[in-house]
Amino acid sequence: MVFNVLLYTSLFVFIFGVICKIYTWFSWEIGFSSRDINRSERLTAAFKGISGTIFSAKILILIKVFILDVVFQKRILKEDFLRWAMHMLIYAGFMLLLLMHALDRHITACLFSEYYSTLNPFFFLRNFFGTMVIAGLAIAIYRRFILKVPRLKTNSMDYYAIIILAVIMVSGFFLEATKITSISDFERMVNEFSDVDEKKDLRALESLWVHEFGTVSPDFKEPFEQKLLEHGREIHETNCAACHSSPKWAFAGYALGNILKPVALSLDRAGGSKILWYIHILACFLGLAYLPFSKMFHIIAGPISLLANAVMEKGKSDPANITTRQVMELDACTHCGACSLRCSAAVAFDALGNENILPSEKMVSLKSLIAGKKLGSMEIKAVQEGICLCTNCDRCTVVCPVGINLKELWLNVREGLIQKGHPEPLLLSPFSFVRGLNQYELPADEYYKPVKAAKQAVAGKFDSLIKQSPLILDGKEVEKFNQLSKDNTFSYCFSCENCTSVCPVVCSFDKPEEALGLLPHQIMRCLGLGLIEMASGASMIWDCLTCYQCQENCPQNVNVTDLFFGLKNLAIKNVKKASSEKELSQRHEA
Numbered sequence: 316m317v318f319n320v321l322l323y324t325s326l327f328v329f330i331f332g333v334i335c336k337i338y339t340w341f342s343w344e345i346g347f348s349s350r351d352i353n354r355s356e357r358l359t360a361a362f363k364g365i366s367g368t369i370f371s372a373k374i375l376i377l378i379k380v381f382i383l384d385v386v387f388q389k390r391i392l393k394e395d396f397l398r399w400a401m402h403m404l405i406y407a408g409f410m411l412l413l414l415m416h417a418l419d420r421h422i423t424a425c426l427f428s429e430y431y432s433t434l435n436p437f438f439f440l441r442n443f444f445g446t447m448v449i450a451g452l453a454i455a456i457y458r459r460f461i462l463k464v465p466r467l468k469t470n471s472m473d474y475y476a477i478i479i480l481a482v483i484m485v486s487g488f489f490l491e492a493t494k495i496t497s498i499s500d501f502e503r504m505v506n507e508f509s510d511v512d513e514k515k516d517l518r519a520l521e522s523l524w525v526h527e528f529g530t531v532s533p534d535f536k537e538p539f540e541q542k543l544l545e546h547g548r549e550i551h552e553t554n555c556a557a558c559h560s561s562p563k564w565a566f567a568g569y570a571l572g573n574i575l576k577p578v579a580l581s582l583d584r585a586g587g588s589k590i591l592w593y594i595h596i597l598a599c600f601l602g603l604a605y606l607p608f609s610k611m612f613h614i615i616a617g618p619i620s621l622l623a624n625a626v627m628e629k630g631k632s633d634p635a636n637i638t639t640r641q642v643m644e645l646d647a648c649t650h651c652g653a654c655s656l657r658c659s660a661a662v663a664f665d666a667l668g669n670e671n672i673l674p675s676e677k678m679v680s681l682k683s684l685i686a687g688k689k690l691g692s693m694e695i696k697a698v699q700e701g702i703c704l705c706t707n708c709d710r711c712t713v714v715c716p717v718g719i720n721l722k723e724l725w726l727n728v729r730e731g732l733i734q735k736g737h738p739e740p741l742l743l744s745p746f747s748f749v750r751g752l753n754q755y756e757l758p759a760d761e762y763y764k765p766v767k768a769a770k771q772a773v774a775g776k777f778d779s780l781i782k783q784s785p786l787i788l789d790g791k792e793v794e795k796f797n798q799l800s801k802d803n804t805f806s807y808c809f810s811c812e813n814c815t816s817v818c819p820v821v822c823s824f825d826k827p828e829e830a831l832g833l834l835p836h837q838i839m840r841c842l843g844l845g846l847i848e849m850a851s852g853a854s855m856i857w858d859c860l861t862c863y864q865c866q867e868n869c870p871q872n873v874n875v876t877d878l879f880f881g882l883k884n885l886a887i888k889n890v891k892k893a894s895s896e897k898e899l900s901q902r903h904e905a
């Protein structure tokens with residue numbers, strides 16, 4: 316009764332949660348692409364897209380992805396064997412337990428007419444699968460807390476997932492161990508399944524169970540006479556053996572039972588197995604009910620993301636479906652940190668400490684943002700910085716085990732931000748470049764509006780830099796500088812801002828752009844655009860400490876500090892040239 320009430324309540328919450336989640340996939344807005352597409356359009360598009368895919372040759376792609384990426388998790392294996400082993404142990408062990416053990420009445424018992432949970436192979440397999448999950452959890456804890464994989468952040472959701480799984484598994488093993496040792500379970504079984512009532516026979520059966528099956532009896536203890544055991548075995552064979560394999564096959568539960576032997580009797584008297592049964596069942600139901608609201612929801616959203624990304628393509632798929640997929644991807648993210656490990660903007664995170672720069676954390680904060688969670692102005696600023704500090708290098712997309720197309724997601728979210736009136740990131744930043752490359756995907760007025768706004772926002776700012784510049788260069792001199800600058804290393808710059816993020820001079824100002832004119836990455840970008848005068852007008856090059864940190868941290872091997880030297884030398888020569896020309900003309904005049 317209690318069991319059923321709990322089961323149906325948690326099942327109800329689970330289904331309700333899943334429906335709520337799916338509702339958000341179709342109703343939450345994300346970035347720029349969700350404008351002008353309403354919920355019903357998104358639903359219709361999804362329906363059309365799914366049915367169109369299932370009844371086409373694309374179904375073969377889906378099957379392939381399902382087998383390789385969902386069942387065998389090839390993407391994780393490619394990245395890191397330990398992580399793959401961890402995930403496979405937990406996921407496969409848990410799924411098999413769920414099907415064989417938790418749903419035994421509905422699945423195993425239907426498939427095998429001879430099924431009893433205490434009979435092999437089920438008895439052994441239950442322990443085997445359980446041990447797999449425990450081993451996987453041990454690796455998870457080892458990776459997070461001992462190995463300390465770099466940039467793998469652990470948040471409350473990760474703790475929750477580890478703890479709930481651990482409680483389910485550990486209580487399950489303890490429950491088995493107490494049942495194996497329990498004398499009251501033994502007595503219950505004897506009453507139920509045997510017609511033995513003679514004292515002598517009962518004693519023989521109980522002795523055999525103490526001797527071989529791990530039961531702990533208050534009355535009978537080792538050693539036993541061989542004859543008594545043989546008599547017990549006869550009774551066992553006729554009454555019990557049909558449903559009982561030796562508990563030694565339940566190797567983990569049996570070993571634990573052995574350890575618990577000294578306290579087994581008191582545990583049994585205190586109703587240990589009942590208490591443990593409640594803990595086990597409650598943890599399972601709590602896990603089930605909370606699953607749609609926790610990171611464990613990736614069990615459902617992850618495969619959908621993998622399948623959707625395998626058959627969807629920007630430009631070919633309905634934009635409404637891409638929007639829906641992007642919202643869903645936020646649920647699919649397992650917070651595994653693989654993307655952050657590879658992220659080329661992570662140096663900026665190391666320097667600035669803003670977690671939102673890491674793609675795995677960006678996924679978390681983005682979810683709060685689009686869910687409409689109230690964030691403080693500092694938090695919003697941090698999220699915005701995180702979203703804009705990205706080189707568009709695409710490394711995150713390549714490694715994501717659930718196949719999230721992060722590249723497209725960032726692009727969409729940044730465009731949304733820029734269209735909302737934050738044009739600054741457009742200036743001398745990689746986004747202006749990427750946006751330029753993708754401009755034909757946007758209607759012309761939507762492409763140019765933020766560019767205009769950005770120009771207005773900084774009108775005059777760069778003019779003054781050019782005025783301040785000590786240089787007046789002709790074409791020849793520009794060419795010479797470009798050649799001198801060690802094979803133009805600045806042309807490799809993709810404006811990741813790493814140089815700026817690590818610069819101690821930049822860090823020492825509250826408003827570095829005001830104080831320094833241009834920041835290191837912007838200077839590199841100016842050089843790339845041929846704006847040498849503008850670059851040399853920035854006081855940054857004169858305030859530089861020549862610590863070489865920028866150069867060392869540049870993922871593109873740009874000689875940032877050396878280029879600053881080049882600019883300074885050029886400026887000094889130019890000033891000399893200008894003054895000597897002035898001197899000459901003065902002499903002539905004299």
Ligand code: HEC
Nearest residue numbers: 431432433494495500501504505508509554555557558559
């Ligand atoms: C019809 C099948 C069946 C028969 C016959 C049967 N049992 Fe069981 N027994 C089970 C099942 C199923 C469980 C586990 C579920 C439970 O505790 O009700 C179990 C559990 C037990 C347990 C608790 C330990 C554990 O591993 O869960 C003991 C002890 C036990 N049985 C003893 C006996 C004895 C002694 C006999 C013979 C007199 C016997 N059983 C006959 C099916 C049977």
Ligand code: SF4
Nearest residue numbers: 658705706708709711
């Ligand atoms: S695309 Fe951006 S977020 Fe992704 S790895 Fe590159 S820099 Fe990091």
Ligand code: SF4
Nearest residue numbers: 648649651652654715
């Ligand atoms: S986005 Fe992908 S790689 Fe990054 S944390 Fe989420 S699941 Fe892992």
Ligand code: SF4
Nearest residue numbers: 808810811812814869
């Ligand atoms: S110079 Fe290097 S570190 Fe600086 S923005 Fe360019 S690529 Fe990044």
Ligand code: SF4
Nearest residue numbers: 818859860862863865
């Ligand atoms: S060398 Fe200059 S620009 Fe580069 S990090 Fe050091 S102080 Fe900053």
